[in-house]
Structures are given as C-alpha cells and as structure tokens.
Amino acid sequence: xxASETAVRAEFIVLVALLTAMVAMSIDAMLPALGDMARxxxxxxxxxxxxxxxxxxxGMTLGTLVYGPVSDSFGGHxxxxxxxxxxxxxxxxxxxxxxxxxxIAMEPMGRIAGIAAAVTGSLSSAVALAIGGVIGLFYDGxxxxxxxxxxxxxxxxxxxTEWAERRG
Numbered sequence: 001x002x003a004s005e006t007a008v009r010a011e012f013i014v015l016v017a018l019l020t021a022m023v024a025m026s027i028d029a030m031l032p033a034l035g036d037m038a039r040x041x042x043x044x045x046x047x048x049x050x051x052x053x054x055x056x057x058x059g060m061t062l063g064t065l066v067y068g069p070v071s072d073s074f075g076g077h078x079x080x081x082x083x084x085x086x087x088x089x090x091x092x093x094x095x096x097x098x099x100x101x102x103x104i105a106m107e108p109m110g111r112i113a114g115i116a117a118a119v120t121g122s123l124s125s126a127v128a129l130a131i132g133g134v135i136g137l138f139y140d141g142x143x144x145x146x147x148x149x150x151x152x153x154x155x156x157x158x159x160x161t162e163w164a165e166r167r168g
Contacts, residue, residue: 007142010144011142011143014143014144014147015147023060027053027056030052034049034052037052095121095125131149131153134149
C-alpha cells in the first residue's frame with residue numbers, strides 16, 4: 001500500500017469514528033434533560049420518556065436515508081457544500097445572538113450588561129480569529145488537522161469550564 005493510500009485510509013477511519021461518536025455524544029448530552037423534555041412535551045407516564053429517544057433515532061435514520069442517496073446522486077460534493085453553507089449560516093446567526101445571550105445572563109448587573117456583552121462578543125471574535133489562523137496554518141487538505149483542532153478546542157473549553165466551576 002502506498003503512503004498516500006495509507007493516509008487516505010487513516011483519514012477515512014478517523015472521520016467514520018468521529019461521526020459514529022457524534023451520535024453517542026448527542027444521546028449522552030440529551031439524557032440528563034430527558035425528564036425535563038418529557039415534562040415539557042406533556043408525557044403522561046414515565047414510560048413515555050422513551051418516545052423522545054425513539055423520535056431522536058427516527059430523525060437520525062431519516063437523515064441518513066435522505067442525505068446518503070442525495071449525496072451519491074451528486075457525487076458527494078454539492079450536498080457537502082450545502083451542509084457547509086447551512087452550518088456557516090447557523091454559526092453566523094449564533095454569533096449575532098451571542099451578545100444577546102450574554103446580556104440576558106448579565107441582567108442582574110443592570111446598565112453595564114450591554115457593555116459587558118459587547119466586550120465578550122468582541123473578545124470571542126478575536127479569539128476565534130486567532131484560533132482559526134492557527135488551524136489554517138496546519139491545514140493540509142485533509143480532515144485530520146480540522147478534527148484535531150475541533151477536539152482540542154473542545155477539550156480546552158471543557159477544562160476552562162471545570163476550572164471556573166471549581167473556582168467559583
């Protein structure tokens with residue numbers, strides 16, 4: 001096997017492993033709130049909670065059954081770019097609303113909440129530019145540097161959250 005084939009094979013294995021892990025992580029993230037979700041959805045008995053998981057798995061299945069054939073019919077690339085455009089629009093909208101989330105969280109501080117939210121939004125944009133620049137330096141046309149960067153940023157965010165919770 002050539003070195004380029006080995007690199008492509010390793011990239012494929014990492015990508016499939018990460019995609020498989022995303023389903024497990026999304027379920028694990030949802031389970032602690034399952035009782036609240038069932039209550040908000042009007043579940044009458046505790047056994048009705050399992051319907052939330054059923055709908056989750058049905059959505060994952062339908063997404064796979066729809067996205068796979070559509071992707072195959074276009075050669076795999078246009079639907080991927082469509083997903084990228086959708087993610088970019090979603091992140092853009094989240095970025096616009098990020099300052100508002102901070103202002104809501106800082107409501108008890110009164111009149112300085114807007115200023116603090118603006119500063120936090122500006123700093124988060126500056127940090128995102130710096131991290132994006134570093135990720136761009138390591139990008140070599142494969143998914144591995146991007147996946148490693150996302151994993152690294154997630155680990156750092158988790159560690160900072162744990163540190164802040166223990167400190168406060």
